[in-house]
Amino acid sequence: MRRIRAAAVGAVTLSLVLTAAACGGSTGGSGSNENPKTLTYWASNQGASIEVDKKVLQPELDKFEKETGIKVKLEVVPWADLLNRILTATTSGQGPDVLNIGNTWSASLQSSGALLPFDAKNFDSIGGKSRFVESALGSTGVQGQDPAAVPLYSMAYALYYNKKMFQDAGIAKPPTTWDEVAAAGKKLRKDGKWGIGVEGSNLSNNIHQVFVLAKQHGADFFTSDGKADFTSDGVVAAVKQYVDLMATQKIVAPGNAEYAQNQSLSDFAKDKTGMVLWQTASATFKSQGMNEDEWGVVPAPVPSGKPGPGKQTNSMVAGINMAVFKNTKNLDGSLKFVKFMTSDKEQILLNKTYGSIPSVKTAQQDPAFNSSALKVLRDTLATSATALPQVPEESQFETVVGTAVKELFAAAAAGKPVTAESVKAELNKAQQQMPKK
Incomplete structure (x- = not known):
């Protein structure tokens, strides 16, 4: 999923959503759209700006209208909102017809009952379930239930490095382990x-990074029966390792504690930062005036050796789903619109534009990828990628643990010590905000 800065109220709001849905709160009308010749589409911000997304998407929506006679009213929604x-929208019934969701939210939104289940009939209407890549389908909802969405754009994290800065610093090759990242960062x-x-x-x-680090420490944020487990030794070590890039390694600028979406990419493109961990960043670099020969990319770092399953996991399964x-x-x-957006032609065009990877098998074979x-x-x-926990409380997890990491970065930026004890205290505070099972 792409990055967001969700408000802390999200966790509380979701609890209300689940209650309302259980009481039938999601069975009312969907906004004011009762015209079979119009649709409302909320698209997530994928490009360097909302205006860029509008320029990318509007010609495709016009193409869909020409083919079907159905006009699509587009709103590109910032990730922060x-x-x-x-x-x-799930509580009020005043939502769009079709929307993008971060794939990690699928299980949470599925539990609200507001999204259309993609059962066999609905999958058949868009060309069949077998068209989609298996790893992408793994982040569409709770295992064993009909998916709440279909994959649209697939992504994974990698380590991008600034070639000129590496050359100037005398670094011969990009790092592949965390020790090498620290050594390169100091140079x-x-x-x-x-x-x-x-x-x-x-x-x-924040969540994406510490989730992967927890895997590398042999830990997870949830037990096998879905209970929050934020304070285990492995999770604490993972969060501390991430914040220590600023606190003890001192290879991250203190000002990064306040950075939101794409600000780290801007520094990278302006030769202010030598490395960045990101998902499908090439389109953003290009939009900021960086040529492809100015940056390189290698798999995200692991403790040692090559990426792989288990403790060598180096990315969450990232991406955008369409619901x-x-x-x-x-x-x-x-459903016609979903079929159009997941057609081979649109998958190739849109993923090529955004620098992501098609979620449809046949589209992935295009030379562009x-x-x-x-x-x-x-x-x-x-x-070497693993899906984030497909549990109903996933979006709350992102909010409360993401906020805990934010607070720890703020402490590091202020010169305060970040210890295992202070990390565990923040994570315990986050766990207390999760629903009790």
């Missing part, structure tokens, strides 16, 4: 430049 907008830190960028106020990006509100008054048109940069991401998704 998207989750709470969706949660509000890069000079003359106001820094080793690696983070976005301390970007809650979901339909169950109470849409234009179900037929909505065989570049060395995208091969790193495809290999990661196939061999």
Whole structure:
């Protein structure tokens, strides 16, 4: 999923959503759209700006209207607002017909009952379930239930490095382990430049990084029966390792504690930061004036050796899913639109534009996705990426733990010590905000 800065109220709001849905709160009308010749579509911000997304998407929506006679009213929603907008829509019934969701939210939104289940009939209407890549389908809802959405854009994390900064610092090859990241970062830190960028106020990006680090420490944030387990030794070590990039390694600028979406990429493109951990960043680099030959990409770092399953996991299964509100008054048109957006032609065009990877098998075979940069991401998704927990409380987990990491970065930026005890205290505070089972 792409990065967001969800408000802390999200966790509380979701609890209200689940209660309302259980009481039938999601069975009312979907907004004011009762015209079978119109649809409302909330698209998540994928490009360098909302305006960029509008320029990318509008010609495709016009193409869909020409083919079907159905006009699509587009709203590109910033990630900082998207989750709470969706949660509000599930309780009020005043939502779009079709929307993008971060794939990690699928199970949480599925439990609200507001999204259309993609059963065999609905999958058949968009061309069949077998068209989609298996790893992408793994983040569409709770295992064993009909998916709450279908994959649209697939992504994975990788380590991007600034070739000029590496050359100037005398670094011969990009790092593949965390020890090598620390060593390279210290060589890069000079003359106001820094080793690696983070976005301390970007809650979901915080989650993505510490989730992977927890896997590398042999830990998880939830037990096998779905209970929150935020204070285990492995989780504490993972969160501390991430914050220590600023607190003790000192290869992250203190100002990064306040960074939100894409700010670390801007520093990277301006030769202020030598490395960044990101998902499908090439389109953003290009939009900021960075040529492809100015940056390189390697798999995200692991403790030692090569990425792989288990403790060598180096990415979450990232991506964007497309969902339909169950109470849409234009179900037929909505499914036609999903079919259009997941067609081979649109999958190739849109994923090529955004620098992501098609979620449809046949579209992945297009030569556009065989570049060395995208091969790193495809290999990661196939061999060393793991889906975030598909539990109903996942979006709350992102909010409360993402906020805990944000607070720890703020402490590090202020020069306060970040210890195992202070990390555990923040994580315990986060766990107390989760629903009791």
